[in-house]
Amino acid sequence: MTTHQPHILVIVPCYNEQGAIANVVHELIALRNQENYQLDVLVVNDCSTDGSLSIVRKLPCSYLNLPVNLGIGGAMHSGYRYAYQKGYDIAVQMDGDGQHPANELPTVLQPIFQREADVSIGSRFICREGFQSSFTRRLGIKYFRWLNQLIIGKTIHDSTSGFRAFNRRTIEIVNSYYPDEYPEPESIVQFGLQGLRIKEVPVKMRNREEGVSSIDTSRALYYMLKVSLGIVFMYFRLINKRTR
Template structure:
């Protein structure tokens, strides 16, 4: 059943003003490639950084990167990477943040369910085994809220729905190529995948605290974040549910 040539995997690293950490993240992936023997290619998506990120990428030998001419935000930047993976015939794609939160040595663990064809979407979760960086208390309240919302809507429990450390197979990439949420895409994408009948699996990973840069979500934006994501989730649910009843997916 498994394809004879080794599956090609693209590691998409979105970054906005990550000059302090981006080089080490790319190097970590290269090291993981050597250690695991997986065919891991890297694609850094520079979302119009205003610091020296682009220079770092240009001077890094052999670094494969996209340079977005306009700042699209994390969702748009990730979709650029996923589309790239889909068009270039990659079998899988992984999102790995450019700030160094997601350790590259967890990649084999994240990819294992995809390689065994046991899942279509794998999400690296901080909360399955409570080790590593656990985020702040306020954020965990928000994450719990999204977990309940997702469970209620799609009947699947995702403990760490805001985790950006996730891997998709080609079936998922085909869906993401057509639509991926723009702003704060992570929780909304889970509902999208659930309604497309994709198999979602969480694997425990350790995360680190960001190595550099600043988070895109500060306390002032937290309220907007919750509202925007809730609306996004509800509307993607209504839209896809309607479509599903019209044209039921085979299988």
């Protein structure tokens, strides 16, 4: 009796990461060969203005080339729709800047493989090893931890983590809707209100090899306000949908 091996798509959003994107893809290909995964890589080039696209075209992976810059939420929504249409069992988000080591992917996949979770999130704040992010971002993460607990009754230690895996049920949900601009904290509320099982697993992350974070000290307050409003709108949107 043979066991079905899940078909995995790793989606790598890429914006001006010409110095890191090739290494990210090659690490994933090496992991696929080592673990014997049925794994494909999709790079979503979010209208990069550097040489990222020319590098991606030469890599052993599929790619989408967005004609306009959609931001991380739009880029990931494009990748999730691709995963849904192609019938993938699992979709994984991994950043294109090198922060997420491929050798941590089996840890993130394990709760999905074991059917313990619909959403698995790689958290740098459980084992507290490796790169821990900036002080300003850590403050924001603590705030969203409190907000998530208030709204969905679940503590998520690393709500801004872009290292996450979704099963087919979750892929179907994000195919229809996924938050734009700063989607990670908002989507946690989306998943919690839709009854998905969310599990965090400890991973070690690296400092980014290429690119600059869209959330710096000057934009931190804007980020927190914008995401807070997005979470509130998400809450009322889903609550109203339930009562119809």
